[in-house]
Amino acid sequence: NAGVTQTPKFRVLKTGQSMTLLCAQDMNHEYMYWYRQDPGMGLRLIHYSVGEGTTAKGEVPDGYNVSRLKKQNFLLGLESAAPSQTSVYFCASSSLPGTVAYEQYFGPGTRLTVT
């Protein structure tokens, strides 16, 4: 089991460029999440998905878009990168929240720098 994987691991963008971060999970989880982690702050939810074909906004969605075309994949897009989007991005997946088996599994992260 690979768990949750993310590509790429590192990326440097110039302001205004676009990119897509890919998250894949092999645990057959319905729920998937994208977080950003900034120094001195906890993880903040960008977008999440409760199943294939569905997405919803989290706490800090502005400047990002997501898609969940396949159950195992969750893509995070930056259409026009800004320096404020410099961060470490984590993807996570989970089974149904509120159940005994619920646990969020996190990927290794993508470190993005926007210059």
Place this chain on the structure above:
Amino acid sequence: GENVEQHPSTLSVQEGDSAVIKCTYSDSASNYFPWYKQELGKGPQLIIDIRSNVGEKKDQRIAVTLNKTAKHFSLHITETQPEDSAVYFCAASKGWAGGFKTIFGAGTRLFVKA
């Protein structure tokens, strides 16, 4: 708004000592409280969690206590070892439209000195 405060931000202990990290949450509807350990260059990993119907939970050297009245929960690590050095995050979660809303604390960097 909803928030989770975590203290201290940095904690340094001698190997074998105990470490305690404290969190306070604001949303009384929160009913699930996980703790994550994040090692350098890796994603957070769940180490222990507690639900609102339980006051204390223990797993080997790790324990978590919850005081719902005070909206306060704590992580206790006994007999610390150098491999416990990491950043620890607390979180408070509740059911939310279409999912589960989780608010994370800012993290505690734990150093265990050999």
